Amino acid sequence: MxxxxxxxxxxxxxARLAVEKLIKEAQVNDESLVFSKNGxxxxxxxxKLKPKA
Numbered sequence: 001m002x003x004x005x006x007x008x009x010x011x012x013x014x015a016r017l018a019v020e021k022l023i024k025e026a027q028v029n030d031e032s033l034v035f036s037k038n039g040x041x042x043x044x045x046x047x048k049l050k051p052k053a
Contacts, residue, residue: 001032023046023049026046027046027047028046032045032046033046050051
């Protein structure tokens with residue numbers, strides 16, 4: 001069970017880092033990101049997203 005928790009935490013950390021990198025690169029290139037919100041597709045300029053404090 002301990003190995004599962006360790007692996008789970010590593011996967012979550014990697015996913016968070018990947019999303020942060022994606023947002024930063026999109027901000028530099030003045031791109032938009034596409035999300036799903038309540039089943040609807042939403043397009044947001046990356047520069048409008050605030051960095052995690």
